[in-house]
Amino acid sequence: MLLLTCPNCGNRNVSEFRFGGELSSRPKDPSALSSTEWANYLYMRNNVMDAQTEWWHHNAGCGLWFLAERHTRTNEVIKTYPYAKRNA
Amino acid sequence: MWRSHELKKRYDVVIIGGGAHGLACAYYLAEEHGITDVAILEKSYIGAGGSGRNTAIVRSNYLTPEGVRFYDESVKLYEQLSDDLNFNVMFSQRGHLTLAHTDGGVNTMRRRAEVNQIEGVDSRLIWPDEIKRLCPYLDVSDHPRYPILAALYHPPGGIIRHDAVVWGYAHQADVRGAHIHQNTEVTGIKVKKGKVTGVETTRGRIKTGTVLNATAGWASTITTMVDIKLPLTTIPLQACVTEPLKPFLDVVVVSGSLHVYISQTDRGELVMGASVDPFSSYSMAGSLTFLEGIAGHVLELFPALSNVRILRQWAGICEMPPDYSPIMGFTPVNGFLIDVGWGTYGFKASPIAGKTLAELIATDKTPDLIAPFRLSRFEENDLVGEKGAASVGH
Numbered sequence: 001m002l003l004l005t006c007p008n009c010g011n012r013n014v015s016e017f018r019f020g021g022e023l024s025s026r027p028k029d030p031s032a033l034s035s036t037e038w039a040n041y042l043y044m045r046n047n048v049m050d051a052q053t054e055w056w057h058h059n060a061g062c063g064l065w066f067l068a069e070r071h072t073r074t075n076e077v078i079k080t081y082p083y084a085k086r087n088a
Numbered sequence: 089m090w091r092s093h094e095l096k097k098r099y100d101v102v103i104i105g106g107g108a109h110g111l112a113c114a115y116y117l118a119e120e121h122g123i124t125d126v127a128i129l130e131k132s133y134i135g136a137g138g139s140g141r142n143t144a145i146v147r148s149n150y151l152t153p154e155g156v157r158f159y160d161e162s163v164k165l166y167e168q169l170s171d172d173l174n175f176n177v178m179f180s181q182r183g184h185l186t187l188a189h190t191d192g193g194v195n196t197m198r199r200r201a202e203v204n205q206i207e208g209v210d211s212r213l214i215w216p217d218e219i220k221r222l223c224p225y226l227d228v229s230d231h232p233r234y235p236i237l238a239a240l241y242h243p244p245g246g247i248i249r250h251d252a253v254v255w256g257y258a259h260q261a262d263v264r265g266a267h268i269h270q271n272t273e274v275t276g277i278k279v280k281k282g283k284v285t286g287v288e289t290t291r292g293r294i295k296t297g298t299v300l301n302a303t304a305g306w307a308s309t310i311t312t313m314v315d316i317k318l319p320l321t322t323i324p325l326q327a328c329v330t331e332p333l334k335p336f337l338d339v340v341v342v343s344g345s346l347h348v349y350i351s352q353t354d355r356g357e358l359v360m361g362a363s364v365d366p367f368s369s370y371s372m373a374g375s376l377t378f379l380e381g382i383a384g385h386v387l388e389l390f391p392a393l394s395n396v397r398i399l400r401q402w403a404g405i406c407e408m409p410p411d412y413s414p415i416m417g418f419t420p421v422n423g424f425l426i427d428v429g430w431g432t433y434g435f436k437a438s439p440i441a442g443k444t445l446a447e448l449i450a451t452d453k454t455p456d457l458i459a460p461f462r463l464s465r466f467e468e469n470d471l472v473g474e475k476g477a478a479s480v481g482h
Contacts, residue, residue, distance in 0.1 A: 015377065019367035021321065039467035043319035043410050047308035049370045072322070073370045 005080045008062045020055025022046060023067060023086075049073050056080070089255055090134075090262035095269060098295040099127040101449060102287050103302055104274050104310055106130025107139035108250070108435060109427050110302035111257035111268075112442025113449075115173075118264035120443070121450035126266040127296075129289060131273035135254035137305050141372075141404030142435040143327050143349060143361040145340055147184045147245035149204050149211045151196075151477035154460040155413060156207040158440060161457060163244055165439035175256035177248055178354065182338050184245025185219065187389075189234035189345040196476050197240040204242070214241045223339055225390055232388045234345055245340060247351050247359075250435055257442070277313040277424070284314075284423035298449060300425045305405040306370070307428035314421045319466055320407040320429055323364040324371060326378040328401035330393075332356030344480045346385040357399065360386055363480045364406055364432065372403040406432050413472035416445065416461045417454050425449065426463065433478045 003011045027033055027041055046052075052072050058064050067086055069078040101117065103110040106128045117123040130136070148160035169177050188194040197213055204211035216228040219239050228236045258268055269291070276288035277299060286295045301310045308318050337352040347363040362382050365375070379401060387394055408431045409415060415429035427445055430437070444455045454462065460472050 014367075021368070035469070036467045039319075039469075040317065043466045044317035045308070045319060045321055046312070046317065047320050047322055047368075047407070048312075049306070049309050049322075052368075054368075072368060075369055075371050075373070 006058045007082045016060040018057040018059045023053040089259045093267040095291045100125040101298045102296045103128045103300045105302035106134035108438035109441050113445045114261035114266040115257045116443045116446035124265035128268045129272045130270045138404050144247045144250045146436045149242040155474045162440035173256035177252040179248045181246040184242040184340040186240040187343040188238045194238045211242045297423050302427040304430035321368045322407045324403040325364045325406045326403045327361035330358040330396045348385045374401045411471035412474040412478040416458045
């Protein structure tokens with residue numbers, strides 16, 4: 001994977017971006033969580049060898065945090081889109 | 089060296105992953121506990137993963153007391169491994185230098201030296217004059233962008249022939265009755281009422297009550313079969329080797345700030361490794377970005393190498409836990425054990441990981457040496473922070 005498509009800037013070299021890890025859902029009420037649930041949120045990852053929805057940050061460009069769907073075995077990028085359009 | 093077998097319908101113990109860890113565990117199960125009805129299931133050939141892709145460095149100068157004790161037992165086992173396995177693993181304890189280029193780096197090295205010495209490990213801080221004596225071609229002047237201020241010197245550290253470690257353990261496990269099944273991929277794990285009852289593979293089903301997941305790099309893909317999540321992210325790490333040169337470098341040189349480690353093999357090639365890639369992946373493709381980066385950093389340390397050519401490069405995959413310490417032992421599923429989270433430091437732990445997990449399987453009790461590395465440490469908020477010594481590039 002040499003190019004990544006920033007939703008604002010288009011195709012850019014991957015070295016302009018910072019990887020932000022797989023997408024996870026934030027607990028609605030952190031103070032209500034047990035230690036196990038909190039550890040699950042903080043540390044546990046799916047780490048799939050498959051298509052993965054993940055965060056990227058265009059840190060040497062427009063500064064946008066956005067989502068990408070990428071296959072983690074082949075590095076093929078299926079699509080990239082802003083977080084706000086994640087359910088579109 | 090080792091035989092092929094038909095897959096039996098039942099084994100006492102099934103080890104998933106035919107790397108140095110899994111094979112060592114099979115060897116110690118037989119040698120120390122008389123458990124020989126063991127299958128090692130390897131989806132490719134033995135040693136195809138991290139065991140054959142690491143840069144073969146062995147050391148014990150870690151940062152936490154738990155880490156130092158654990159890895160030092162591994163160094164001791166490596167010291168006698170050629171005799172134990174009746175196979176030359178070519179362990180060369182040539183000394184290991186971790187360079188510090190900043191005040192913060194010097195402080196970390198000083199702290200590591202103190203912890204190491206308290207734990208009885210030969211390790212001390214040295215300054216540029218002694219570094220120059222040990223490694224004359226290293227640029228210790230104040231000219232580089234990141235001048236070398238000091239180094240952590242660890243005389244027992246060194247390099248080893250990693251394939252020989254895999255083959256030696258495989259041979260001796262085979263001689264003692266373990267079945268090594270190559271090209272046998274695990275496709276499912278049967279669990280009944282919270283207990284492991286069997287394993288499904290591309291060559292058929294096996295009944296067993298004990299499964300060890302020793303597939304570091306791919307561990308999440310196995311553990312997900314029993315609905316357990318691990319705190320791991322799999323990231324490639326790249327390494328390369330140069331054309332052979334006359335012997336000039338007889339220590340291992342590591343620089344955390346420059347993201348590089350370098351040693352010269354018995355064949356004269358320079359083996360160089362970097363930090364992990366910038367994003368997670370199970371791909372083992374190499375990149376030009378890596379080569380450009382490592383070449384620049386190596387030339388900062390050894391300017392004389394500017395005309396040396398790279399012969400080949402490769403990648404291995406590393407599953408990184410949040411605290412840079414492994415995860416070993418029991419899981420919520422009865423009979424399903426893990427030996428995972430081996431990040432960038434798994435190969436050097438192969439003997440002691442195999443030995444302690446064999447003891448755990450035989451006695452059903454966690455040996456003290458690996459108790460700090462239990463999976464439950466994450467919900468108990470009892471992490472073993474090894475980042476300052478387990479990796480380069482932080």
